[in-house]
Amino acid sequence: MAFFSVLAAVILEHLRPLRQPLPHYQHYSRFTQWLERRFNAGEYSHGAIALALAVLPWLIAVWLVFVLLSGISPVLGWAWNVAVLYLTLGFKYYSDDAERIARLLRAGELDAARGQLLAWRGGDTSQFSADELARVTIEQVMAASYRQMFGVLFWFVLLLPLGPVGAVLFRATSILARRWETSRGRFGQCAQRVFHIINWVPARLTALTYAIAGNFEDATYCWRTQADTWPEPEDGVVIAAGAGAMGVKLGQNITVGGESVWRPELGTGQAPDADCIDSAVSMIWRGLLIWLVAGLLIVIAGWVS
Template sequence: MTLFSLIVALLIEHLRPISTERFVEAPLKAFAHFLEDRFNDGEARHGAVAWWVAMLSVGFVSALAYFVLWHVHPLLAMVFNVVILYFTMAFRNLSRFFSDLQLALRMGELARARQLIGVWRKRSHDASSSTEVARLAIEEALIAAHRNVFAVIFWFILLPGPSGALLYRLARFFDEEWSLRKGEPEFGDFGEFAHRAFAALDWLPVRLSAAAFSIVGDFEDAVYCWRAQAAQWADKASGILLASGGGALGVRLGMPVHESGEIVERPEMGIGDEADADFMQSTIGLIWRTLVLVFLVLALLGVAGWVGH
């Protein structure tokens, strides 16, 4: 049922992608503001209480709903899985942005490519070269593939019903939403625990995604870059994904980029040639091969479990 639910959810999301801003982020923002209004006094310990209240309540309700539906009929439980996965994964949104960027670069429409990468990253890249745009697009794709797909799948498999996928998506949102407000005086350290909690939840999935990139790409270069470069990136989790992904693809990522009117210094990730539209196509192939590998592992585990019974 796990593998079938994932495949069905991805197919539906591909055919009819969801508006994440309207149906996912808007309700989550309302939930986050609800917690802030009732718990936030600027202290990290109250942020921890709010985080645990949200996670335990959502996890309990989703797990309970799954088990009730399972006892009514397993098909209803599977439908519940598919619905939650549909709302927690955003594979089609990733491929849409990436495909549009790739097409713009191939057509020589640098201004449009700069606009698209700016919308995707929520930063201005009006002075970026085509190489910088391709490099940034590959970086965003590798990180988004992990956070929108592979990590969601990991937690979906690990916890009962769809509660794992739901909790990971919620934890990721709290980290992103409250990290943006870290500098506000009235917000204080309320979001500090959410950041540390998400880093803990993402610790193993990040490394599994990096290992999968290595297996389906250039294994030797991916492992070398992972070990030699990942720690240099400001966010170590992203550094692991970019170093292993760049090594697996044979492309240079990171490095200085034009951003919001200035040059942002960044360490070099990966190894090989400069990024371009062709490497963007290779990135799509890497992500799809990783997804196939995940499905293959799940299928083998399912067969092993069936044989064991």
Template sequence: MTWLALVLALMLEQFRPIGRRNLFYGGYSGLAETVDRNFNAGEYQHGVVGWFIAVMTPTAAVMIVWGLLYLVHWSLAWLFGLAVLYITMGFRQFSGAFTGVAEALKEEDLDTARALVGKWTRDSASEMSANELARVAIEQGLIDAYRHVFGPMFWFVLLGPGGAVAYRATTILQLKWGARDRRLGEKFGQFADRAAYVVDWLPIRVTAISFAIVGDFEDAAHCWRQQAERWSSAAYGILLAAGAGAIGVRLGMPVHQGHTVRFRPELGVGEDADANTLASAVGLVWRSLLFWLALILVVTLAGHWGRLTGF
């Protein structure tokens, strides 16, 4: 039933996507801001308390509702889990931007591509070349695919609806508190950063392995071993290095941004990024997703067969 919930959630999200600024995201953002206002006194321990309140409150609420529905009938609990998965995933939240950048680059419309990349990454892209735009778009696309698809899927399969909610809450707090306090040099958001690192440790490696399996395994493994640790975020370095190696493209490297050159390490091997390699990145994500679904289905069927046969 978990496999069916995953497939239906993905199908629902394709036909009726939930926007990034949806009611549920807005409600949780309001909770995060309330906790921030009331508990942020600038100390690390305050961030620990705030994180547990902001993550465990919605997680516990979802698990309680899920458990009560299960007592009534398993089908109600399953439908509730499907709804939670649909809300916490978001393939279409980034795929539209990815497609728009690819089309603009194919038409050599750099102004549109720059505007789309800038809006997507929430950073300046007005000085980037076509190659730089393609690189940044692929990097952001692979990261968003992990955040919005593979991460929630992993924790949903492992821990049910509560796992997906806890994962989504953790990633939001990392972006809201961790990134802010990292930039300002403050302590409140440090625990949110560390918690996200722990939560991401296993699923990000599983995602990188799936990139290698459905792509060029040898190059993906080589780039993972040799290049990942150079990236500013070790976790995303693994994801991007494996992804770049799997599709044979060079990511990272310097980009023109903010009237200067922002130096970044090189990731991947092979071609320079362009509109065609954006399509390759989309293909990598889809093949990895199908691989996950196939693997989950096999494990599910094997479990059912074992129960039926007594093994």
């Protein structure tokens, strides 16, 4: 059931990708903001309580619906898995954004490309050069690949006996870790630690997938030697491996507010351009294909045995 649920959700997202703004994420965002206002007194324990209230009710709800529908018919339970997985995935609209930026860069429309990246990433992009736009776009799409796809799929399969609980768990904790990252005091630390634990394996599986889909030797070298220099550990693992697999240099300085902001260098080889953005997206889709083929082989092995 796991393979066919994943296959159906991936095909559905490819054919009918979700488009921002996403109503269910907007509602959840408002809910998390309300929890932060209500519970944030700057203490770690308050963040733990808010995290439990932000995650556990949804996990229980999707599990109960799965149990109810599966009791009526296994097909309904399967359909619920596919529906929730489809709503928790979201890499396609980010890959479309990346490809749109690549087209704008090739057309020489830097201002439009900056605006597109700003809408996706936030922050000041007004003085980004074409090289900086390409680098940051590739970094963003690689980070999105495990937050919006590979991590979701991993936890969905791992907790499949509970229905789509794993997919919801990963996406909810990912959202909370980001949204509460800059919260006052130690409020957001619990969400960040929980997501770090949940994300440890998916991030490294994603990095390994990039290595298989690209230059394995350079990917593993950059992973070993450069990942720890990146501010966000899991992002560093994924981006370093991805940059090595592609043979491009990411990270490095970017221009923000008229000043050069230092960032660690990740990867090896050439400076990326618009075509490298498309190559990054293609590598990620090849990685997904590797996962699907591996899943299919497991299914076939089960049938044979």
